Amino acid sequence: MIPLLLIPVKLAAWLMLAPLLPGIINKVKAWVAGRRGPPLLQVYYDLARLWQKEVVLSNLASPGLIVGAAVAWVALVCAAVLLPLGPSDSAVGFSGDALLFIYLLALSRFFAAGAALEAGTAFGGMGAAREVSYAVLSEVAIIAALLTFALQSGSVSLNQMLAPSAGPGAVLLAGGLFTVLLAENCRVPFDDPNTHLELTMIHEAMILDHSGPPMAAALHGAAVKLLLFSVLLAQAILPLGELAWGRGLALLAGMVVVITVGVGLVESLLARLAFRRVPLLLTTAFLLCLFALLTAWKGTAS
């Protein structure tokens, strides 16, 4: 009975806590720049405001835009629910859910790109093309990282895979997964979330034609994705699954905040990379995960 009761609690936690992270990042950026910055809960206000607005669709767009935005959001939330939260296993986990996790992320990306193409503008297409071409490299890195966990724990269920720490390859995995986190969430140095120059945007270019509730779904989805990758990274490094409930959850929350502050610092201190330099950085991230896999393989063999 208790696991069943936990599902809605966890779902609510994912949905309610996710918009905090962009708020923290903005606060860190403002603090580094010496400004006061928007309030911590700004994203919640934005979401509430967008939800009440009506949808303005281009004449060319079909209802596919709304469907695409909705499916992308739902797929992301489903992937998030599959992740265990520190010592508490995900209630819907089963053997092989790691594969479903990867495919749900891909499904979400597919529909987000589809919704971006829907309105027929050049910028939407350009953003979608960039998003998908970066994803080719970052997805391989995620798969290599998940393979490392699978090899170490001898299981393909996220609950068992993420419970112990990544062992000797943890440093490599931390570097690789953090880079992937920045790329997947369209953060500096891959994309600048503040820019409004359409030629250089990725995520923002994709959601240019979204308005009202679909825009809210895209915004909230981006926040959930950020939380999802932070939780994944935190559990990859620390053996959170082996701790007691209270300590494990507190450590998880602390680690997520540390990662978010790290993203904010990277964003304040680095400049966006030139587009032709991005594949090199993503390949490096993939190689870091691959060498973690190699370390795990040597570790289990000897």
Next chain:
Amino acid sequence: MSSTLNLLIGAALGCNLLALASSRLPSMIRAAAIQGTLLGLAPLLMDHEVGWLVALVAAGTILVKGIVIPYLLLRALRAANIDREERPLLGFIPSLLLGAAATIGAVAAADALPLLPEHAASLIVPGAFATLVSGFLLLIGRAKAISQVCGYLLLENGIYLFGMLLITATPLIVEAGILLDLTVAVFVIGIIVDRIQRAFDTLDTTKMTSLRE
């Protein structure tokens, strides 16, 4: 003891990939220098006792590979007034991937080699193979003379790592001779770089394929 050594060699392997991925010549020189220093420390971490010979080899290697050679190369670079590799013959991502594939291949292949039991668990042999291949990749894939020197240095580091297996058996005079040769070679290359720069206004060795008179 052995795990510290493996960590050191792992870091040296990271320097390989750093050198393969860097588009700026100073960072490539720095990667080769860091690798030389790391490998210079390695004899001190081997399982046998540290005698004065081993300590001398380590000190000499760190001095020459970590300080003297990078200084000479950076000086040649300043004189030639360039710091960027514009068009490598082999792109950065392909060379990075090839280097990573070589590293993984070397680790996998080392299991099949008939090594002594005390060397089987260490990364010395695979590390030597991977460093050799990375050095070759730099030699083949880069157009600028200075990057080719870095490839040559990586190649030498690989051979040095192989020599680590025999460190107690090799006379000091051999190690000293190798280090002296290396320094002279880099010294000569520094002069050649200057000459190429004056004759062709560039360090691109692809321009040196046709003979005149």
